Amino acid sequence: MEQPVQPVQKFSVAVQPNPDGTYGYVIAANGRPLIEQPHVPGRAGTQGFRTAEAARRTAALVRSKLRRGIMPPSVTPAELDSLGI
Template sequence: MYWPAARPACRSTICSDSNQTRNMMRTTKTFHRWVMLTVLPGAVFFSCKGKKDLLRLAPVHTGSSWGYQIFRNNRPVIYQAEIPAIAGHHPFSSKEEAMRVGRLVMKKLQHGESPAVSPRELDSMGIRPN
């Protein structure tokens, strides 16, 4: 048997439930978008901001001469057992000389410059080959 009066009541119940579900889904999507647009960029910004390269300078004793080694985040990036910018094989005569040049190179790396050392810079530090 068919009851026409009961049918519209069912339709309105189904429609109201689906509207409620649609509104809830829309609210959830809006919340997720808000999180994606505000929280995630902030997290990325603050996680990248705190990262800095850790540079460390260490003297290296090579038999009768000295050199230096520079580490970035505990990984060796420069090993210099001889005086740079001078043709030939000229070792540093003392630990202090090697460390002075190493500090200069490390300072250049910290400022984003090339680590190359010029003969003029060596001369201004009083470092000459033996």
């Protein structure tokens, strides 16, 4: 019996500024928003990323987890440390 073909997911990342001057990110799957992350995941509180580059690096990590089928694509404090965040 044939298995149904899973649609290919194309994940894109967009860094967005927050009203307080910090940054967050949005990851879209096939052009539709999948994850909206205005603050640093894996840390207490609701503080955004200090730089757009830090948001981009974290979003790239989450995107790589999504591509590998890891759900949920949680981010640990150790992973943030390894990214220099």
